Amino acid sequence: MNEHAAITSKYEFAPVRAAMQRYVDGEILSGVSWAMLEGRDIVDMQAVGFADREAQEPLRSDHIFRAFSNTKLVTSCAVLLLKEDGRLGLDDPIEKYIPQLGNRRVLKAGATDLGDTEPARRSITVRDLLSHQAGLSYGIFDPGTPIFKAYNERKVLNAGTPLTDMIDQLAPLPLIFHPGEGWEYSVATDVLGRLVEVASGQTFEDFLAARIFGPLGMADTGFFVPPEKQDRLVAYYKGADLLDPMKPGLRRLEDAPYPGAYLSPAPRQSGGGGLVTTMADVIALVRALLPGGPRLLKDETIDEMMRSQLRDGQWIRFAMLGPMPGKAYGLGGAVTLAPGPLDPPASAGEFQWGGVAGTHWFINPRENIAGVVMAQRYMSFWNPFFFDFKRQAYAAMGR
Numbered sequence: 001m002n003e004h005a006a007i008t009s010k011y012e013f014a015p016v017r018a019a020m021q022r023y024v025d026g027e028i029l030s031g032v033s034w035a036m037l038e039g040r041d042i043v044d045m046q047a048v049g050f051a052d053r054e055a056q057e058p059l060r061s062d063h064i065f066r067a068f069s070n071t072k073l074v075t076s077c078a079v080l081l082l083k084e085d086g087r088l089g090l091d092d093p094i095e096k097y098i099p100q101l102g103n104r105r106v107l108k109a110g111a112t113d114l115g116d117t118e119p120a121r122r123s124i125t126v127r128d129l130l131s132h133q134a135g136l137s138y139g140i141f142d143p144g145t146p147i148f149k150a151y152n153e154r155k156v157l158n159a160g161t162p163l164t165d166m167i168d169q170l171a172p173l174p175l176i177f178h179p180g181e182g183w184e185y186s187v188a189t190d191v192l193g194r195l196v197e198v199a200s201g202q203t204f205e206d207f208l209a210a211r212i213f214g215p216l217g218m219a220d221t222g223f224f225v226p227p228e229k230q231d232r233l234v235a236y237y238k239g240a241d242l243l244d245p246m247k248p249g250l251r252r253l254e255d256a257p258y259p260g261a262y263l264s265p266a267p268r269q270s271g272g273g274g275l276v277t278t279m280a281d282v283i284a285l286v287r288a289l290l291p292g293g294p295r296l297l298k299d300e301t302i303d304e305m306m307r308s309q310l311r312d313g314q315w316i317r318f319a320m321l322g323p324m325p326g327k328a329y330g331l332g333g334a335v336t337l338a339p340g341p342l343d344p345p346a347s348a349g350e351f352q353w354g355g356v357a358g359t360h361w362f363i364n365p366r367e368n369i370a371g372v373v374m375a376q377r378y379m380s381f382w383n384p385f386f387f388d389f390k391r392q393a394y395a396a397m398g399r
Contacts, residue, residue, distance in 0.1 A: 007302070009043040016392045017046055023385045024049035027248040029358070030237050031059035032375040033180055033279050033383065034395050038277035039368055040292045043397070052235045053250065064225055064232045066262060067275040068355030069381070072189045073272035074212060074221075075129055078196045078204075080301050081211050083126075087199040090130070090331075092305075093123035096189070097198045100171040100313030104122070106135060107147065107174045111273050113145050117174045124179045126195070128332040129188040131309035132316075136186035141319045147176050147217045148276065156187060159258055159266045159274075166268065185328060193271025200204040204269045210287025212296065214345065216288055223274050224265050233262070233276070236357065238378040245383050253378060273355070286361050290370060305331040306351040306365065342387040344394035354381045362390070367399050 013036070025028040031049025035042055046285065047059040054231055082088050095102025104120040113116070120135070128134040139151025151157070154169045166187070176184060193204045200207045213221050225233050236256055240249030255261065262276050288296035295302065309327035310316075316334060317323040326338035333353040339345055352362035358380030363370045373389050380386070 002218060011043055011396050011398075013044040013046070013393070013396050016044070016396055017048060017391065019392045020046075020385070020389055021048045023388075028239070028248050029248060029375050029377055029380075029385060030235065030250060032358075032373065032389075033059055033061060033063070034371065034373045034389060034393075035279060035283055036397065037283070037287065037290070038372045038397065040290055043143075044393075045279070050235075051232075053237070054174070054235070054252065057163055059234070061147075061279045062232060063234045064220055064229060064276050064278055064353070065234050065359050065361055065376060066236065066357050067221075067277045067282075068273045069275050069353065070277070070282070070355040070359045070361060071271060071275040072353060073332050073361065074208060074275060074304070075189050075192050075196070076281065077212060077285075077289075077357075078208060078271075079126065079192050080131060080297050080305065082196065082199045082330065085300060086299055088126060088195070088347055090127040091125050093125060093283065094134075094195070095123060097195055098167055098191070099306070100167050105174045106178050107176055111173065111316075112146060114150055118156060120175060121178045122180070124175075124193075127309065127331070128179050129192050129195070131184055131329050132185055132188050132190075133180050133309065134186065134188045135177045135179050135182065135184070136170070136188050136191070137176055138186050142176075143319075145176075147173070158263070159268050159270065163190065163265050163269065163271075166190060167194055176177060183310060183314060185316075185318065186382050189272040189332075190268075190270055193269060196271070204271065212285070216281075216284045216296065217279070218284055221275055221277040221281045223269050223276070224262050225276050225358050230263060232278075232280070234376045236376045236378065242379060245379070250377070256378070277359075279372060279374055282361060282374070286363060286370050286372060291365075306333075306335060306363070308335045308337060331373050342391075344391050344399065346394055346399040347390065354386065358383060358386070360386055364399075367394075369394075369397060369399065 014170045030053045033047035035045040051057045051059045051063045067094040124134045142148045236253045237250040241247040316321045328335045334352040349366040350364045354360035357377030360373045
């Protein structure tokens with residue numbers, strides 16, 4: 001299927017397609033699909049490679065992807081809808097809604113055990129959770145630390161338990177920094193999923209369906225793939241070398257991230273990484289955040305969402321990668337304040353994020369463009385293919 005056939009564009013995207021085809025031919029990706037928007041208009045939508053390499057099934061725009069951390073944009077929008085409803089405030093303390101997370105203690109600098117703590121200087125706020133400034137962790141990116149050990153021993157990320165259980169597991173654990181005084185990618189967005197339930201009186205899934213998926217026509221987005229759609233779920237792959245993302249070779253991952261994942265309802269509806277979705281559905285969500293038509297949120301809410309919430313000079317960081325100068329964080333995604341060497345020069349002001357398997361979205365209000373890129377390769381968040389795609393796509397559109 002030639003996805004590009006239905007798009008009439010004033011731009012030439014052949015170099016973009018050629019670049020992405022090289023990643024497929026080089027066994028870096030099984031397949032990749034993308035769409036570029038100017039304003040709300042789709043100016044390019046294509047797919048190369050395979051949904052299933054072994055079966056040689058071509059990738060199409062209606063294939064279903066594991067969104068992983070692209071789920072965070074949906075969850076953040078849900079919280080902001082409740083803020084607009086007057087059901088919560090961005091600077092409310094979280095214990096107003098989830099009492100177990102009040103009265104926090106914080107690990108002292110250099111602490112080697114969980115008992116070496118001091119009282120938190122203030123409460124965690126909803127804004128802290130949206131911007132990953134709460135002092136929570138993931139228990140993934142900080143091996144060798146007391147909090148890594150604690151999160152894993154307590155199975156904080158256990159998909160087999162509901163969100164209420166996750167809150168109970170977090171309640172006795174200290175924070176790794178005082179709320180609002182650092183940045184750490186964390187389970188904060190899963191906590192927000194529980195906040196949505198408390199503030200709305202609905203299950204997280206029901207609220208998303210009623211307020212986001214239904215109104216935006218996101219018919220294929222949810223926490224699992226129904227049996228009648230499972231033939232559209234894209235196969236998941238792992239590269240030959242985790243530390244060398246450009247080393248050729250792909251190995252199919254079965255039962256990842258756990259046996260039967262996304263094939264039936266799981267006890268935990270993860271706001272941080274639990275959704276499956278399609279290209280069309282992500283486009284619908286991104287479009288609903290753009291000017292020029294009905295928007296999911298008020299203009300002022302979207303402006304705040306895309307504004308850096310971090311202190312001046314503070315950047316996002318991952319323990320294994322270090323700080324990323326020029327990249328701050330808004331309410332649900334990163335904000336590019338100064339493009340890095342891999343970024344398109346015109347990407348300043350961009351609001352964007354991605355998932356661990358290589359699904360990405362980005363919105364650039366200054367340039368009036370947005371994009372969605374979707375792959376299914378383990379640890380493809382900010383993979384070289386993504387930066388290559390953006391540079392090629394920006395250039396194709398004269399940015």
